[in-house]
Amino acid sequence: MPTVLITGAGRGLGLEFVKQYAAAGYRVFATARKPESARELVALQKQHANVSLHTLEVSEPASLSALVAQLSGEPIDILINNAGVMGPERQQLGSLDYDGMLQTLISNAIAPLRIAEALLENVAKSQRKLITAITSGMGSIADSSGGYYAYRASKAALNMNFRNLARDLAPRGITTIVINPGWVKTDMGGAGAKLSPAESIGGMRKVFDAVKLEDSGRFMNHDGGELTW
Numbered sequence: 001m002p003t004v005l006i007t008g009a010g011r012g013l014g015l016e017f018v019k020q021y022a023a024a025g026y027r028v029f030a031t032a033r034k035p036e037s038a039r040e041l042v043a044l045q046k047q048h049a050n051v052s053l054h055t056l057e058v059s060e061p062a063s064l065s066a067l068v069a070q071l072s073g074e075p076i077d078i079l080i081n082n083a084g085v086m087g088p089e090r091q092q093l094g095s096l097d098y099d100g101m102l103q104t105l106i107s108n109a110i111a112p113l114r115i116a117e118a119l120l121e122n123v124a125k126s127q128r129k130l131i132t133a134i135t136s137g138m139g140s141i142a143d144s145s146g147g148y149y150a151y152r153a154s155k156a157a158l159n160m161n162f163r164n165l166a167r168d169l170a171p172r173g174i175t176t177i178v179i180n181p182g183w184v185k186t187d188m189g190g191a192g193a194k195l196s197p198a199e200s201i202g203g204m205r206k207v208f209d210a211v212k213l214e215d216s217g218r219f220m221n222h223d224g225g226e227l228t229w
């Protein structure tokens with residue numbers, strides 16, 4: 001049975017990843033800050049014996065160490081760094097919230113790298129060997145329309161971290177990509193977004209199935225296309 005680990009699985013895109021991978025017969029390690037309080041996630045776990053819930057606050061190294069100890073020796077075919085934040089209210093020039101920006105960088109750019117590094121041996125012993133992070137088109141430097149300093153900088157930094165990882169991990173046969181989910185109806189994306197979580201996750205799962213080691217280091221879109229850095 002292939003395995004997948006998802007961060008930020010309590011709601012939004014993370015929850016939809018759990019739903020779809022559980023239905024597809026994967027062994028799912030669903031992580032969240034407080035999994036026991038995530039009502040829909042708990043309900044999914046009750047329906048699917050192949051789903052287990054784990055606590056992970058991605059910005060806390062001690063929380064990650066506890067998870068790594070729990071998962072010792074478990075292969076992870078697909079590692080999905082999904083947890084992320086939009087960042088502080090004040091992201092306009094003239095009123096920037098630098099403490100909030102720093103926290104956003106920790107959650108969105110540094111934590112996924114730390115998680116990938118910490119769970120590297122789990123991925124290396126799997127069949128599929130895929131590490132991915134949910135980035136954003138807003139992290140594209142070439143396409144930036146401005147504003148959202150904290151969020152954009154965090155996703156651009158995430159992209160660079162994963163591009164670096166791709167180079168380091170390719171010799172071990174590990175594929176590393178970042179992927180843009182599109183604009184999706186979640187708490188973050190809002191009700192006016194274009195895609196449903198089901199559509200976005202369905203597209204990203206196809207990309208995860210299709211990518212090969214030669215694709216490592218690419219900035220993919222949920223529809224299989226590619227974005228400019």
Ligand SMILES: NC(=O)c1ccc[n+]([C@@H]2O[C@H](COP(=O)([O-])OP(=O)(O)OC[C@H]3O[C@@H](n4cnc5c(N)ncnc54)[C@H](OP(=O)(O)O)[C@@H]3O)[C@@H](O)[C@H]2O)c1
Nearest residue numbers: 008011012013033057058083084136183184186187188189
């Ligand atoms: N929705 C979109 O249109 C869109 C577009 C581009 C990129 N994205 C990216 O897609 C990913 C998922 O977004 P979403 O739309 O599902 O957002 P969301 O509805 O706001 O959900 C965010 C998830 O991340 C978790 N999270 C945040 N900080 C965390 C932390 N420090 N430790 C552990 N979990 C944490 C949240 O957990 P709690 O419930 O505990 O807060 C929640 O499960 C994010 O990386 C986001 O940047 C989304």
